[in-house]
Amino acid sequence: MANHVPQAPGRQSKPKSFGRVRGFILLALAALLLLAAGVAGYVMLRVLPNVPALDAVTDYRPKIPLRIYTADNVLIGEFGEEHRDFVPIKQIPDLMKKSLLAIEDARFYEHGAIDVKRALGAVGANIRSGFGAGGASTITMQVARNFFLSREKRLGRKINEIALAYKIEAALSKDEILELYMNQIYLGQRAYGFSSAARTYFNKRLDQLSVAETAMLAGLPQNPSRHNPVANPKRARERQHTVLARMRALDYISEAEYQKALAEPLHINTRGQEFDTHAEYVAELARQAVYSQFKEEAYTRGIRVTTTILKAEQEAAYASVRRNVIAYDQRHGYRGPEGRMELPDDPVEREDAINEALGRRPVSDGLLPAVVLAASAKSVRVETVDGDTVDIKGAGLKFAAAGLAGNAKDTLRIAPGAIVRVARDAKDNWSITQVPQVAAAFVAIDADSGAYHALVGGFDYNFQKFNHVTQAWRQPGSGMKPFIYSAAVEKGYSPATRILDAPLDLAGEDAGKTWSPQNDDFKWDGPISMRRALAESKNVPSVRLLRAVSVPFSHEFLGRFGFDLARQPKNFTLALGTGSVTPLQMAGAYAVFANGGYAVQPYLIAKIEDADGKIIQQAKPPTVHNEEQRVLDARNAFITDSMLRDVTRYGTGAAATKALGRNDIAGKTGTTSDAVDGWFSGYGGNVVAVAWMGYDDPKSLGGREFGATLALPIWIDYMKVALAKRPQEERAQPEGLVRENDDWVYAEYAETPVLGGVDLDQQPAADPNAAPEDPNAYRDPNAPPAPPAPPALPAPPQPTQPVQSQGSSWF
Numbered sequence: 001m002a003n004h005v006p007q008a009p010g011r012q013s014k015p016k017s018f019g020r021v022r023g024f025i026l027l028a029l030a031a032l033l034l035l036a037a038g039v040a041g042y043v044m045l046r047v048l049p050n051v052p053a054l055d056a057v058t059d060y061r062p063k064i065p066l067r068i069y070t071a072d073n074v075l076i077g078e079f080g081e082e083h084r085d086f087v088p089i090k091q092i093p094d095l096m097k098k099s100l101l102a103i104e105d106a107r108f109y110e111h112g113a114i115d116v117k118r119a120l121g122a123v124g125a126n127i128r129s130g131f132g133a134g135g136a137s138t139i140t141m142q143v144a145r146n147f148f149l150s151r152e153k154r155l156g157r158k159i160n161e162i163a164l165a166y167k168i169e170a171a172l173s174k175d176e177i178l179e180l181y182m183n184q185i186y187l188g189q190r191a192y193g194f195s196s197a198a199r200t201y202f203n204k205r206l207d208q209l210s211v212a213e214t215a216m217l218a219g220l221p222q223n224p225s226r227h228n229p230v231a232n233p234k235r236a237r238e239r240q241h242t243v244l245a246r247m248r249a250l251d252y253i254s255e256a257e258y259q260k261a262l263a264e265p266l267h268i269n270t271r272g273q274e275f276d277t278h279a280e281y282v283a284e285l286a287r288q289a290v291y292s293q294f295k296e297e298a299y300t301r302g303i304r305v306t307t308t309i310l311k312a313e314q315e316a317a318y319a320s321v322r323r324n325v326i327a328y329d330q331r332h333g334y335r336g337p338e339g340r341m342e343l344p345d346d347p348v349e350r351e352d353a354i355n356e357a358l359g360r361r362p363v364s365d366g367l368l369p370a371v372v373l374a375a376s377a378k379s380v381r382v383e384t385v386d387g388d389t390v391d392i393k394g395a396g397l398k399f400a401a402a403g404l405a406g407n408a409k410d411t412l413r414i415a416p417g418a419i420v421r422v423a424r425d426a427k428d429n430w431s432i433t434q435v436p437q438v439a440a441a442f443v444a445i446d447a448d449s450g451a452y453h454a455l456v457g458g459f460d461y462n463f464q465k466f467n468h469v470t471q472a473w474r475q476p477g478s479g480m481k482p483f484i485y486s487a488a489v490e491k492g493y494s495p496a497t498r499i500l501d502a503p504l505d506l507a508g509e510d511a512g513k514t515w516s517p518q519n520d521d522f523k524w525d526g527p528i529s530m531r532r533a534l535a536e537s538k539n540v541p542s543v544r545l546l547r548a549v550s551v552p553f554s555h556e557f558l559g560r561f562g563f564d565l566a567r568q569p570k571n572f573t574l575a576l577g578t579g580s581v582t583p584l585q586m587a588g589a590y591a592v593f594a595n596g597g598y599a600v601q602p603y604l605i606a607k608i609e610d611a612d613g614k615i616i617q618q619a620k621p622p623t624v625h626n627e628e629q630r631v632l633d634a635r636n637a638f639i640t641d642s643m644l645r646d647v648t649r650y651g652t653g654a655a656a657t658k659a660l661g662r663n664d665i666a667g668k669t670g671t672t673s674d675a676v677d678g679w680f681s682g683y684g685g686n687v688v689a690v691a692w693m694g695y696d697d698p699k700s701l702g703g704r705e706f707g708a709t710l711a712l713p714i715w716i717d718y719m720k721v722a723l724a725k726r727p728q729e730e731r732a733q734p735e736g737l738v739r740e741n742d743d744w745v746y747a748e749y750a751e752t753p754v755l756g757g758v759d760l761d762q763q764p765a766a767d768p769n770a771a772p773e774d775p776n777a778y779r780d781p782n783a784p785p786a787p788p789a790p791p792a793l794p795a796p797p798q799p800t801q802p803v804q805s806q807g808s809s810w811f
Contacts, residue, residue, distance in 0.1 A: 062086050062183055063192075064302030064611055066290055068283040070309045071606060074276050077283025080299035083273065085195035086611075089179035093207050095252070096194060097178065099218035102246040105139040109174050113140045113165040140165040142221070143181050187217065188224035188231075201229060203269050211253055212261040215243040229268045237266075277311050278318040278365070281457030281467050285604055302611025307604050308451035308619075316721035317442045317454035321691075322365070324714045325459050328693065329436035332702060334400045336411045337418035338435070341371065357419060358385040362462040364421075364435055372418040377404045380414060380432065382422055390422065396431035435460075439696050441468035441583045442714055444689035444722065447591045449621035450600035453687060453722065466696070473567065473580040474694060477707070478537045478652075479670025479679045480577035483589065485534050485542075486640045487557040488549045489746075490633065495531035495643055496743035499541040502526065506543075509572060517543050517576065520671065520706070531743065534643050535651030537669060539576055546575040560631040561589035562599065577670060586681045586690045593641050593666070594683040596731070597632035598625040634734040639744045641666055641731060644682070652708050653680065659716045660684065664728045667715070669707035674700045678710030684719060685726035691715040 065080025089097075101108050107115050115138050137145070144164035168177060187197040197217050198206050204213070219227050219239035229236035241262065248258040286305045290298045341357045344350045354371045361369040363385060370382035373389070380392045397404060403414040414420065414432070423433045436459055444453040457467035466472070488497075502524050509515035519539050533541035546554055551570055559565050568579035581589075584602060591600045607618040622629070644666035648656040652669040667682015677694040678701055691711035694701065701710060738747045 060180055060184075062302075063300040065300070066287065066298050066303050066305070068279075068286045068305045068307060070277065070279070070307060070311045070314065072311050073306075074311045076275050076277050076279035076307075076309070076314075077287065078273060078275075079283075079287050081190065082192045082300075083190050083196045083200060084183070084192040085199075086183050086302070087193070087195045087206065089175045089182070092179075092182060092194070093209070093214075095211065096206055096209070096214050096217070097182070098250075098252045099214045099243060099247055100182065100194075100221070101139070102250050102252055103218055103243045104142075104221060106246075106250060108139050108178070111138065113169040114138060114162060137161075138165065139181050140168055140177050143177055143184070144168055146181075146184055146186075185221050186224055187220040188228040200273060201268055203274055210261070210264060211247075211257050212240065212244075212264040212266060215247065215261060216240045216266060219243045229266065230270050233268065240266075277314050279309060279314050279455070280461035281469070282307060282309050282314070282452070282455050282604070284461075284465070285455075285467070285470070289605060290608065303616070304609045304611075304613075306606045306609070308446075308453070308606050309455065309604075310453050313444065313454040313718070313722050314456075317444065317456050317718045320714045320717035321440050321442050321456045322459065323717065324710075325436050325438060325440045325693065326433070327713075328438060328701075328705075328710060329434065330399060334402055334412065334432075335434060335437075336403055336409075337372075337414060337420050338369070339419040341417050341419065343371075343373070343417050354383055361385070361419070362460075364460045364463060366423050367421045367433060367435055368423065370420055370422045372414055372416055372420060374416060375404065375414050375418070377406070380404070382420065384422060390430050392422065392430045392432060396429060398431075400432040435463070437695070438693060438701070439464075439468055439472075440691070440693045440714065441472060442689070442691050442718065443469045443583050443587050444687055444718065445587050445591060445600070445602050447594035447683055447686045447688045448598075448600070448625070450588070450591070450602040451606070451619075451621060452602060452604050454689075454718065455604075468692065469583045471582070472692075473582055474677045474692065475579065475672040476577040476581045476586060476679060477670040477672035477677055478539075478542075478577055479586060479668050479681050479707070480579070480581075481534060481537065481542050481575065482593065482640055482644060482668050483558055483561060483563075484546050484549070484554055484575050485530060485643060486593075486632070486636055487554045488530065488545050489636050489639050490557065491549050491553070492746060492749035493530060493545075493549075494740060494743050494745035494749075495529060495639060496741035496745070497530045498527040499530060499533050499544050500526065501528050501533065501538055501541045504540050504543060506572060515572070517572075529743075531643050531646055534668075535646045535649075537647075537652045537671075542575040543572050546572055560599075561592050563589060577672065583690045583692050586679070587688050590667070590681045590683055590690070591688045592632050593637050593644060594686065594688050595625065595637075597634050597637040598629040599631045600629075635737050635744075635746055638731060638734050638737065642744065644668060648682065652706075653682065653712060655708065655712055656680075656682065656716055656719075660719055660723060662723065662728050664730065665719075669712060671706045671708075675702060675705045676700055678705060678707045680707050680711040680715045682715065685723045685729060687719070687722050687726070689715055689718060689722070691718075 062084055063080065063082045064084050064086055065078050065082065067075060068077035068079075069075055105115065107117075141161050141164075144161050148160075148164055172180075183193040183195075185194075186192055187194065187200075189197075189200045191197040191200040194217055195206050197220065198204050198209055198213075201217070202209065202213055209217070216229060216236060216239075219236065219242065222239070226232060227236045227239040244253070244258055244261050247253045248255065253261070286307055287298075290303060290305055294301065294303065338361070339357075341353065344353055357371060358369045363369065368384045368386065370384040370390070372380060372382050374381040378393060378397075380397060381389065382392065383389050400414060400420070402408060403412040408414075421433050421435055422430055424430050439458055440456075441458065442454065442456040444455075445451060446453060455469055457469045457471075458464050489495075501519070504517060506515045506517075517539050520537065524540075525538075528538070528541060530541075530545065532538075533545070551572065551574060554574060555565065555568060555570050558568055563579075563581060563585060567581070568574060588600060588602055592598065603619055603621070605617075605619060608616045610616055645663075647653045647668050648665045653667050656667060657663070657665045662684055665682065665684040667680060670677070670679030670681065676698050677692065679690070679692050681688075681690045683689065691714035693710040693714070736747050737744050738750050739745075740750050
């Protein structure tokens with residue numbers, strides 16, 4: 001009988017237990033296969049059919065804003081909800097690409113849409129902490145999300161994202177995907193794409209960024225709000241350090257570069273986008289023109305507008321307006337603090353209160369708002385909007401001395417909590433100043449083509465959007481006299497014609513009362529020539545001349561120069577400029593004298609291009625003048641020009657020729673009654689420019705202020721730059737002129753001297769609305785009659801209207 005060896009307890013159950021495990025494994029595998037099949041089926045049947053078409057990425061059309069440039073390719077304006085540049089991947093600096101990939105997707109060029117290693121780590125994090133706790137989105141997945149999906153953390157959205165990512169990888173190369181990402185991603189402050197972010201945060205191009213700045217930008221995609229260096233500088237710095245550490249770990253930067261970047265202070269632009277040249281009014285005019293044509297598409301199509309503005313001349317005009325407006329303002333004294341606030345005792349509360357108070361006040365290019373922390377007659381301590389604490393002493397307190405005196409009025413007193421303006425000069429010396437209340441305008445155009453060279457619509461666009469060049473209708477004062485004198489020349493008078501400068505009483509001309517015009521200098525010089533009367537801006541001789549020429553003839557004559565006749569009076573005050581004009585109208589009118597008698601249409605836009613550089617529209621300025629453009633006899637333009645040159649040689653505008661040292665300077669000052677408006681309009685070197693100063697709520701600029709003190713300095717400062725490289729222009733004498741009494745006169749009017757009506761004050765009171773006088777009426781009765789008037793000139797073009805308000809041509 002065989003021996004029976006009993007089995008150890010449990011040994012006999014081994015086959016049964018193994019079968020259970022194997023069954024469980026097989027069951028699990030079957031379940032996984034079923035799940036995979038189910039997921040695959042779901043993806044195939046439900047997800048893939050609903051995956052959007054890839055037109056948005058394969059035919060990428062980014063929303064690129066409208067951009068405005070000077071004629072010499074300087075950006076002066078950008079308009080659109082999304083600030084974006086499109087930069088081809090080959091033009092993006094390698095360091096910028098590496099810094100982004102280091103923190104967002106280091107194996108981007110190795111994986112196929114999904115980074116499996118990162119994904120497994122993310123799965124573990126999601127199991128431990130719930131869905132959404134960990135992320136492993138690759139650049140491709142982020143492109144899918146940004147173009148097609150929301151950022152909501154749901155499983156269904158994630159599956160769609162993965163499916164889209166694979167579809168994108170199949171359709172585009174890695175470089176094309178990265179190009180899309182780096183141009184499309186939102187990076188805070190309305191900046192889309194890294195090029196736009198570089199300009200927004202640092203005012204730099206991508207290729208100008210340091211390692212530290214590059215890392216700062218690379219840290220933004222994860223959370224543009226949390227890591228925004230403007231809103232959260234501390235968190236932005238922490239994120240930047242994380243990016244730098246990753247770049248060092250991947251050996252994208254050396255240890256020396258890493259340490260330098262960690263220590264580098266970052267200068268973040270907190271004032272929004274800034275441009276190289278102040279031309280805000282120009283950019284706004286161009287924006288309006290493009291919007292009127294393209295509507296909302298103007299802000300997304302990447303339209304590029306090139307204006308006729310010249311950078312150097314625009315900068316000169318802007319600086320000149322500001323400098324001379326501030327000079328005027330300082331001549332008329334300190335008005336006191338802009339406002340006052342309570343300074344809390346708690347340091348943190350105080351800082352918050354100061355930031356809030358100053359944050360509401362716009363910065364005006366160097367005129368910084370500041371809160372006074374301490375004040376005495378010898379020293380004032382302020383905190384500026386930039387957070388700097390500044391002590392102002394000595395000469396820096398001179399302008400505001402009245403506010404520091406012991407007996408200062410409450411409105412002037414400078415004390416702790418006062419909100420003032422401070423400025424720093426080139427030598428870093430601080431002073432108390434103020435924002436001027438007076439307005440100003442300046443415009444310069446090419447005398448032949450009408451192209452704008454420079455335009456400044458006011459002291460500061462941030463304070464006032466109203467464009468005084470195109471929208472401000474103001475009295476021109478004596479600036480209108482050259483056109484009355486030109487009308488006299490057309491009637492046969494000569495600059496040598498003598499006019500009586502003596503008291504003149506015109507009965508019934510002042511609402512039924514007697515009107516007695518006065519000269520600004522309150523002097524009477526007896527009989528003087530037309531040339532001298534204009535040079536010295538004599539009021540009474542100008543009224544006498546208008547009486548001789550007649551109001552109807554002179555009024556109609558103004559239409560040749562583009563003035564709106566409905567805004568010009570039909571009475572004797574026409575000679576003193578009591579109508580209304582804009583600075584732009586004055587520029588166009590003086591251009592007729594400057595170019596020999598041709599009407600010009602001022603225009604601003606040279607060309608408009610689309611995002612691909614295709615020209616949509618282009619200006620076609622005249623290369624040469626033709627007689628259809630002529631509105632003034634060439635002889636008249638020559639004679640009037642010669643008189644206007646004398647205005648700047650020895651007359652009210654003599655400072656112009658003296659300052660510029662040229663013989664081709666011509667122009668006329670303009671000062672209205674009570675010095676409410678101050679003008680200078682003139683030209684030289686084929687550039688016509690007009691400067692104006694006045695208050696928006698009209699009031700006197702001061703008893704000692706004139707066009708020569710207010711506007712002429714602006715004009716001169718600009719012309720020093722505009723004419724620096726332009727040769728002097730000598731005008732050839734037209735045919736049909738002769739010299740008589742040592743001056744010019746039309747040949748057909750020679751030897752028929754003008755006498756009684758102008759030289760002597762023996763005329764009866766004239767009806768300003770009477771028909772134009774017979775050209776023989778005021779001549780020597782013994783002289784031969786004057787020949788018939790020359791053939792009529794072509795009808796003048798429609799008046800030049802303000803571009804913005806009247807819709808004149810932009811091209």
